[in-house]
Amino acid sequence: MGSKSKNLNYRILGPDTVKTDLLEVIEYLYLGRDIEITIEHLEYTSVCPMTGLPDFGKITVRYVPSKKLIELKSLKFYLLQYRNVGIFYEHLVNRIMDDLVHILGPKKMEIIGEFTSRGGLTTRVSVSYEG
Incomplete structure (x- = not known):
């Protein structure tokens, strides 16, 4: 008897569908x-690029601004775009870092992804930038 899960049709989007033009900035006045x-x-979701099953976790953005601040609502909408995107954790934190460093030009930044347990394994991935 074959696996019934083979018949499920998950719509997995590629990372290229995430639009960075949603991100907005605010001028930092205390240079x-x-x-x-x-x-x-706390409610990050994406999907496993191999299986299409959902991944859940917490994304932490920590930074020291230079001249710009991220507008929070735009960051939320940016992160919500990953909901149906198939992306590995390690690629995700690097992608977020690249996008935010590009738009903000911070002095320092760290992105941390803490993902819920899957198969008894809990994963935490972090990447740092110093400009």
């Missing part, structure tokens, strides 16, 4: 003062 901003997105 002589370094602050650290931490943003946590």
Whole structure:
């Protein structure tokens, strides 16, 4: 008897469908003062590019701004685009880093992905940038 899951038709989108033009910035008015901003997105979802099964986790963005701040609603909508995207955790944190560094030009940034357990394995992936 064959696997019934083979008949399921999951629509997996590619990472190229994520649009960075949704991201908006705000001018940082205190250029002589370094602050650290931490943003946590507790309801991150994407799909496994191999199986199409959902992945869940928490994405943390931590950065020291240079001249620009990320507008939070636009960041939320940017991250929501990953809902049906097939992407590996390691690629995801690097993609988010590249997109945010490009638009913000921060002094420092760290992206952390903490993903819920799958098959008894819990994964945490982080990437850092210093400009």
